[in-house]
Amino acid sequence: MSETEEKKMPNVTSSPHVRAKDDTQRIMAYVIIALMPATVFGVFNFGIRALLIIVSTIAASVLSEYIYCRIVHKKNTTRDLSAVVTGLLLALNLPSSAPIWLGILGGAFAIIIVKELFGGLGQNFMNPALGARCFLLISFAGLMTDFSDYPGFQDTFGGATPLATLKAGKSVDTMRLILGNIPGTIGETSMIAIVIGAIFLILMGVITLRIPGTYILTFAVFTIIFGGHGFDMNFLVNELAGGGLMLGAFFMATDYVTSPITPSGQIIYGILLGVMTGIFRFFGSSAEGVSYAIIFSNLFVPLIEKATIPRAFGIRREKKEKKAKEA
Amino acid sequence: MSLRTFKGGVHPFEGKDLSKSKPVKDLLPKGELVFPVSQHIGAPAKPLVAKGDTVLRGQKIAEAGGFVSSPIYSSVSGTVKGIEKRRTATGDMVDSIIIESDGNFMEVGFHETEDVTKLSNKEIISKIQEAGVVGMGGAGFPTHVKLSPKEPDKIDYIIANCAECEPYLTSDYREMIEEPEKLIDGMKIVLQLFPNAKGVFAIENNKPDCIEQISNLIKDDEKLSVQPLLTKYPQGGERQLIHAVTGRDINSKMLPADAGCIVDNVATLMAIYDAVKLGIPVINRVFTVTGDAVCEPRNFRICIGTSYQELLDAAGGLIHDAKKEISGGPMMGFALYGLDVPTTKTTSALLCLTEDAASEYEETACINCGRCVDACPEGLVPSRLADYSKHGQKEEFEKWYGLECVECGSCSYGCPARRPLAQYIKTMKKQVLADKKKAAAAAKDKK
Numbered sequence: 001m002s003e004t005e006e007k008k009m010p011n012v013t014s015s016p017h018v019r020a021k022d023d024t025q026r027i028m029a030y031v032i033i034a035l036m037p038a039t040v041f042g043v044f045n046f047g048i049r050a051l052l053i054i055v056s057t058i059a060a061s062v063l064s065e066y067i068y069c070r071i072v073h074k075k076n077t078t079r080d081l082s083a084v085v086t087g088l089l090l091a092l093n094l095p096s097s098a099p100i101w102l103g104i105l106g107g108a109f110a111i112i113i114v115k116e117l118f119g120g121l122g123q124n125f126m127n128p129a130l131g132a133r134c135f136l137l138i139s140f141a142g143l144m145t146d147f148s149d150y151p152g153f154q155d156t157f158g159g160a161t162p163l164a165t166l167k168a169g170k171s172v173d174t175m176r177l178i179l180g181n182i183p184g185t186i187g188e189t190s191m192i193a194i195v196i197g198a199i200f201l202i203l204m205g206v207i208t209l210r211i212p213g214t215y216i217l218t219f220a221v222f223t224i225i226f227g228g229h230g231f232d233m234n235f236l237v238n239e240l241a242g243g244g245l246m247l248g249a250f251f252m253a254t255d256y257v258t259s260p261i262t263p264s265g266q267i268i269y270g271i272l273l274g275v276m277t278g279i280f281r282f283f284g285s286s287a288e289g290v291s292y293a294i295i296f297s298n299l300f301v302p303l304i305e306k307a308t309i310p311r312a313f314g315i316r317r318e319k320k321e322k323k324a325k326e327a
Numbered sequence: 328m329s330l331r332t333f334k335g336g337v338h339p340f341e342g343k344d345l346s347k348s349k350p351v352k353d354l355l356p357k358g359e360l361v362f363p364v365s366q367h368i369g370a371p372a373k374p375l376v377a378k379g380d381t382v383l384r385g386q387k388i389a390e391a392g393g394f395v396s397s398p399i400y401s402s403v404s405g406t407v408k409g410i411e412k413r414r415t416a417t418g419d420m421v422d423s424i425i426i427e428s429d430g431n432f433m434e435v436g437f438h439e440t441e442d443v444t445k446l447s448n449k450e451i452i453s454k455i456q457e458a459g460v461v462g463m464g465g466a467g468f469p470t471h472v473k474l475s476p477k478e479p480d481k482i483d484y485i486i487a488n489c490a491e492c493e494p495y496l497t498s499d500y501r502e503m504i505e506e507p508e509k510l511i512d513g514m515k516i517v518l519q520l521f522p523n524a525k526g527v528f529a530i531e532n533n534k535p536d537c538i539e540q541i542s543n544l545i546k547d548d549e550k551l552s553v554q555p556l557l558t559k560y561p562q563g564g565e566r567q568l569i570h571a572v573t574g575r576d577i578n579s580k581m582l583p584a585d586a587g588c589i590v591d592n593v594a595t596l597m598a599i600y601d602a603v604k605l606g607i608p609v610i611n612r613v614f615t616v617t618g619d620a621v622c623e624p625r626n627f628r629i630c631i632g633t634s635y636q637e638l639l640d641a642a643g644g645l646i647h648d649a650k651k652e653i654s655g656g657p658m659m660g661f662a663l664y665g666l667d668v669p670t671t672k673t674t675s676a677l678l679c680l681t682e683d684a685a686s687e688y689e690e691t692a693c694i695n696c697g698r699c700v701d702a703c704p705e706g707l708v709p710s711r712l713a714d715y716s717k718h719g720q721k722e723e724f725e726k727w728y729g730l731e732c733v734e735c736g737s738c739s740y741g742c743p744a745r746r747p748l749a750q751y752i753k754t755m756k757k758q759v760l761a762d763k764k765k766a767a768a769a770a771k772d773k774k
Contacts, residue, residue, distance in 0.1 A: 011686045012662040014750040016736030019684040122692035256696040312728035313705045314578035
């Protein structure tokens with residue numbers, strides 16, 4: 001009797017009493033792993049300077065979150081690794097010629113202004129990395145679009161990124177585009193490296209094809225109709241592989257926090273992204289359009305979710321029956 | 328035989344290997360047994376005995392308190408020690424009849440029926456009602472009510488719920504392996520009531536031996552078939568099971584009978600056989616004692632009313648400290664305050680775990696990943712419903728179909744932010760339903 005009384009009382013909680021392995025930290029770690037091929041390729045492509053930018057941007061992001069949490073007496077949330085993902089994504093969206101302080105400024109802006117001031121992880125309505133990128137693009141346009149330190153930049157590409165070359169009406173070697181031996185931001189150039197990471201994320205169940213699939217498909221259709229080249233396979237592949245489309249579609253449009261949670265909403269969101277990117281690229285003044293398309297579409301997410309509340313299991317049947325009864 | 332399933336669901340660690348291979352052991356209790364008068368959905372039963380009365384095993388000690396109610400029988404012979412409030416496995420204090428067993432297990436006479444096929448429908452249902460058969464999978468809905476739908480001719484499927492999708496539980500499995508004929512005969516009795524119905528044994532494919540054995544036994548019967556199901560939680564949920572077997576969907580406002588189905592689980596069909604063929608009321612059931620903290624996990628055929636502590640002792644007690652003790656499975660079971668609670672008709676397991684994931688993790692911010700949406704077998708958006716619950720937004724909660732929740736816990740299970748989503752939703756659901764009840768009562772008063 002005394003033995004059972006001495007025994008510590010067991011925990012009492014509401015069911016379920018077991019949990020799956022994946023937590024937020026692990027999911028973020030998967031995303032970091034998935035970004036490694038693009039990161040390694042970026043360093044290989046642009047040299048050690050790229051690595052410096054990546055490391056300093058990540059450090060700035062994580063430090064910003066830590067300091068912010070200290071100042072406002074919030075629980076330190078850096079352990080969830082989401083700040084690392086933000087810093088890495090932002091760095092991959094910077095040109096390797098950018099000064100180090102640009103990445104640091106961007107990282108701090110992403111975390112403090114775009115994420116924490118809106119309530120921290122899960123509350124921000126705009127993708128932090130992209131919000132910061134667009135802030136930098138507008139504020140430091142020259143530094144952000146200077147791709148001149150790429151080896152052989154002037155000779156091979158005439159001083160422009162592939163998309164700018166395309167926009168000027170010239171063609172680009174498709175194979176180089178797919179492999180990534182081209183100027184551009186650190187992480188966006190290699191379609192292959194990005195797709196390898198994306199396949200990993202899909203296999204690990206972190207993302208589905210709903211958003212990136214509809215995004216890329218919609219953009220391809222838009223390109224064929226409005227791109228001005230008709231069904232030109234070469235042009236199409238260049239448009240898909242060039243610019244930040246692949247990186248944006250698989251790693252930034254799929255950002256959980258800033259995309260719809262409803263399955264049909266994700267499809268609508270993907271279509272919206274495709275159309276926006278097309279409009280910005282073909283009718284806008286800049287060759288790029290992915291970042292703007294994504295942060296712009298972020299604003300529509302609450303609306304999309306409201307319009308796409310999924311019908312619960314077994315509900316349709318009832319409605320039909322009701323109608324049948326009324327008739 | 329193609330594999331069927333439903334949309335959504337999760338794959339928790341099965342843990343069935345702990346207890347599945349050992350045969351069911353009969354366990355005769357000592358000392359005091361406790362019989363709560365409410366072991367079913369509906370009105371509590373009314374005690375027929377008083378302090379000091381002697382009772383026999385199989386004697387009715389409480390009669391049904393109405394049509395939607397069920398009588399209760401003593402599982403031992405002995406003396407009534409009193410009627411008092413006792414804590415049950417769900418944590419409630421319920422009026423209970425306490426009987427001190429004399430250790431002799433003297434039985435009342437049970438009257439076997441020679442030829443069940445000669446019984447009329449009315450006789451069958453009354454035997455089931457009289458024997459106190461209720462849904463023994465956990466819901467405890469009186470079986471005679473379930474078997475009396477408005478239009479019996481429209482029932483075309485009797486589904487034996489052999490999914491046993493809750494992790495760790497193996498009582499249905501053991502019964503299917505050890506007494507498949509009894510299960511099939513129980514199904515045949517139910518089929519007798521419904522001339523247009525086919526009987527389907529719906530079994531998850533993690534039990535291939537059961538699928539094979541039952542298929543072989545019923546191969547000459549045109550009305551019976553086996554439907555293998557994909558192993559996935561909550562495959563044994565009534566709505567999910569009906570969808571998997573028939574492709575028909577029902578919502579929270581409908582009964583299985585509205586889709587032409589009646590679903591009974593393994594233990595219930597066994598109890599129907601006992602009641603109709605053998606004339607034995609519900610006094611025993613098969614019960615799993617398992618978990619990584621238990622010395623010798625296995626199944627027992629218990630006398631209903633035996634305490635959880637006695638069952639744990641019979642399984643060799645604990646070898647490790649149990650952080651959590653659960654009545655039922657890990658997904659929908661109830662955490663226990665202590666083991667001094669009685670087994671009832673609807674309790675199927677005692678699970679003692681050395682780890683308690685539910686209280687180990689801290690709730691963090693929702694990252695909107697949508698895993699709860701993918702996991703929800705009802706097609707809901709649990710993370711939103713949890714927010715509406717937190718903020719008391721009842722209208723939004725209903726608009727997002729919160730009342731359709733089946734409380735399976737799949738959302739909480741998969742949530743990477745470790746939010747207790749199901750708990751939030753259950754809480755709000757209770758409030759909304761209570762409001763509705765109040766409003767309905769108020770409307771009635773006005774009239």
